[in-house]
Amino acid sequence: MLPTLLTLGNAVCGFGAITILARVGPTFDVVGGYDPALEMVNAAKLIFLAMLFDALDGSAARLTNQSSDFGAMLDSLCDVVSFGVAPAFMMLKLTDPRHRLMETLQLKGDSAPTVERMFTAPFDYPIDVLWPIAALFLACAILRLARFNVETEEEDDHSGFSGLPSPAAAAVIASFPIGVDSLTKKAWAEPAGEIILPALAVLLPLITLATAVLMVSRVPYPHIFNQMLRGSQGRKQLLQLVFTLALLSAIGGMTIPVIFCWFAFAGPCQAVWRKYVNPLFRKSSAT
Secondary structure (H helix, E strand, O other): OHHHHHHHHHHHHHHHHHHHHHHOOOOOEOEOOEOHHHHHHHHHHHHHHHHHHHHHHHHHHHHOOOOOHHHHHHHHHHHHHHHHHHHHHHHHHHHOOOOOHHHEOOOOOOOOOEOOEOOOOOOOOOHHHHHHHHHHHHHHHHHHHHHHHHHOOOOOOOOEEEOOOHHHHHHHHHHHHHHHHHHHOOHHHHHHHHHHHHHHHHHHHHHHHHHHHHHOOOOEEEOHHHHHHOOOOOHHHHHHHHHHHHHHHHHHHHHHHHHHHHHHHHHHHHHHHHHHHHHHHHHHHHO
């Protein structure tokens, strides 16, 4: 029962995130305690809570020796909701030109009647472009989960993945509402926010498209949670953890999208560098 309940908790969190996102509309006003920016943050937190359930259910199944094909299928069905539908819908809400939630900063004080607009995005994506990107993200998440079920065997050590895991791809998108909320609450960050927020309004659909492609790629990714549980932390991992904690204490929630974008894109960028850029340097040095 325990692994099954944890897996279903994953799906319930994903459905809760979708329910919250469906209430967000094109308004900057906080009416009757309703704050659209805060609602986006709450939906993002539910996606991260779904990630926690997803990380625990497999470990609980293996610890209790209850791994089964039923559990694997149930896990994938729940992941489609939490890491496919919910983040794709979130990207649409964040970038919809009628909502402009990526351009919305938090209240400047409890008594402020409206949300202050601090910048204007360089251009708007038409909804006819945003919807196919969101649909592609969902389709790639479904393909990624189906491929994982087919290719994973009982004796697999679960130390890594082929292609970006769907929870990590969802976390890339869900991290931005939390990061923006944290950034806009710091007075010293306002000058940086005037540059970062317009850039994010333009880059988020492109980031979503890139994560969709990486999910169905063959780029290797480590299973960080399992490696930590198995005590495989080395000196390098310890330094990375200390550096991450230092960043969190310095700039708060904006570290979260930085961490997940680094996890998603650092490996592919290094592979491209080694395959295409390094040979050019070696040729020029030989010349």
